[in-house]
Amino acid sequence: MTLYDNHNRPLTYVRLAVTDRCNLRCFYCMPAEGIQYLPKRELLTFEEIERTIALLARLGISKVRLTGGEPFVRMDLMRLIRNLVEIPGVNDLHITTNGVLTAPHVAELKRLGIASVNLSLDTLNADRFKLITRRAEFGPVMRTLELLLKHDIPTKINAVVMEGKNIEDILPLVELTRQQAVEVRFIEEMPFNGEGSHYPTLHWNYARIHSYLKEHFPDLHKIPDPANATATQYAIPGYKGSVGIIAAFSRTFCGTCNRIRITAQGTLKTCLYDEGVLDIRQLLRSGDSDDVITEKLLQAFRQRPKDGFEAEASRSNHLPAHESMSTIGG
Numbered sequence: 001m002t003l004y005d006n007h008n009r010p011l012t013y014v015r016l017a018v019t020d021r022c023n024l025r026c027f028y029c030m031p032a033e034g035i036q037y038l039p040k041r042e043l044l045t046f047e048e049i050e051r052t053i054a055l056l057a058r059l060g061i062s063k064v065r066l067t068g069g070e071p072f073v074r075m076d077l078m079r080l081i082r083n084l085v086e087i088p089g090v091n092d093l094h095i096t097t098n099g100v101l102t103a104p105h106v107a108e109l110k111r112l113g114i115a116s117v118n119l120s121l122d123t124l125n126a127d128r129f130k131l132i133t134r135r136a137e138f139g140p141v142m143r144t145l146e147l148l149l150k151h152d153i154p155t156k157i158n159a160v161v162m163e164g165k166n167i168e169d170i171l172p173l174v175e176l177t178r179q180q181a182v183e184v185r186f187i188e189e190m191p192f193n194g195e196g197s198h199y200p201t202l203h204w205n206y207a208r209i210h211s212y213l214k215e216h217f218p219d220l221h222k223i224p225d226p227a228n229a230t231a232t233q234y235a236i237p238g239y240k241g242s243v244g245i246i247a248a249f250s251r252t253f254c255g256t257c258n259r260i261r262i263t264a265q266g267t268l269k270t271c272l273y274d275e276g277v278l279d280i281r282q283l284l285r286s287g288d289s290d291d292v293i294t295e296k297l298l299q300a301f302r303q304r305p306k307d308g309f310e311a312e313a314s315r316s317n318h319l320p321a322h323e324s325m326s327t328i329g330g
Contacts, residue, residue: 001059003060007306009255011260011301012063013061014056015260017261017263018043018071019069019070019074019264023137024134024135026122027165028162042265044265044281044284046083050084055294065093065094065096066095067096085113092116093115096120097117098120099119099142100141103140103144106153107147110151114153118155119155128165132162155182157182159173161187161204162189174216177243178238184241184242186209186245186246187246188250221237222234223242227256228258229244229256230246231245248272263276266279267280270301271308272311273308274315275316
């Protein structure tokens with residue numbers, strides 16, 4: 001079964017936040033003082049998450065990504081993962097993590113058949129890591145990367161490009177792909193930091209990132225992108241890995257977007273830039289049947305905005321998106 005939205009885009013992928021909490025305070029994600037976290041009772045329980053994923057899988061959602069906040073902050077996350085991989089129709093389970101608490105679980109993730117791990121890593125310098133994340137956790141993150149590569153878990157490194165913060169890290173991150181079969185993805189900074197955009201204009205958009213890479217790696221060349229990819233992918237001759245650029249703020253890939261999001265409190269977002277279109281938690285806790293919840297989901301999918309600009313324009317009071325990515329689900 002293939003599920004389509006009202007723009008005839010297939011929906012096959014859900015990004016589900018298991019928590020809004022995080023053990024880092026990244027510059028581009030939240031203010032230094034952090035955000036007001038949800039009380040535990042307002043989070044989806046593991047049982048509610050499993051029921052939601054099972055319903056979506058029956059509709060045709062086959063790819064699931066667990067996000068946060070930082071997913072491994074959620075107590076007993078591995079129990080949830082063990083259950084999710086057994087749900088019929090869930091063909092690929094992925095995780096996005098900052099790597100601080102992940103290393104002890106890498107071996108089991110491999111045994112469970114985790115499809116890939118996206119590791120947030122904006123710098124390869126310990127001092128700049130502390131500056132960007134406001135925490136001294138560089139060692140544990142690098143240990144996680146080491147173990148992911150050792151266990152041959154497909155790994156993507158997500159690096160947000162920030163003026164005055166980590167421009168000097170772009171080239172060293174690319175060099176990681178020389179000997180390692182990793183994809184390093186450079187991401188435009190977005191306004192999802194609990195404060196709003198840090199800059200009047202985006203200095204490092206996807207075009208400038210590409211120009212900078214091409215200047216330093218003249219042999220950089222385009223390679224085919226997987227279907228529905230957010231990253232535009234490139235390779236360098238002789239390098240084992242690849243490089244991607246994600247135009248997250250410029251929103252160049254909306255026309256092929258196949259993903260939906262569910263926040264930690266169970267709010268369905270059919271676009272990163274919307275305010276949330278359905279309270280799944282309320283449906284689950286009000287005793288609604290699977291059929292009723294399924295129909296509500298389908299109604300939401302039939303009203304999906306065509307792109308992030310339309311979704312943002314439809315927000316209350318037409319205010320720009322500004323909430324923390326930790327609240328949305330990374």
